[in-house]
Amino acid sequence: AAGVIQSPRHLIKEKRETATLKCYPIPRHDTVYWYQQGPGQDPQFLISFYEKMQSDKGSIPDRFSAQQFSDYHSELNMSSLELGDSALYFCASSLRFGRGTDTQYFGPGTRLTVL
């Protein structure tokens, strides 16, 4: 079965540069979530989109922005990168039923290294 696709898988940037991470959800899934996992930490929710509208927001820095496009793929844009932004970034997708059973399926992640 098709899974969530994330690109690139690895990204190296310098401080103060920008980065764009892409997420392609499972076909027919309408909701996308972004999570950040720092070294030795548990994943932390950043932001989510349902039907191209932001649906929830977590601990996402103001330097980051995201959107969901008409084909449901999503992009996470990160500007003025800092060393502390080095982390694994996971995207997850789900199909919203609204009955507490919106199982999220995660992609393989993008490893961002900021030098």
Added chain:
Amino acid sequence: DAKTTQPPSMDCAEGRAANLPCNHSTISGNEYVYWYRQIHSQGPQYIIHGLKNNETNEMASLIITEDRKSSTLILPHATLRDTAVYYCIVSGDDKIIFGKGTRLHILP
């Protein structure tokens, strides 16, 4: 904050059943119990979820107490490939709040 409490680590012998407990005493009526696992630096993998009845799939079984305040994930025949961090999550229709999870070590 996460709504669940799990032991930080557990060991299980290969081929035996691994029973991972989780406390979620503040769970509300419309919240499901989900289990995910993360094998080193890979994306979290969905295992199973349930509301109040016990559930079984090809990966595991989920036993939820009648008062829904705790649950147990059972991996019936653990293998070395089951070594991972297992997260018990209480969720409605929104974001996942990951707690610390249980680091399960499968011993050969």
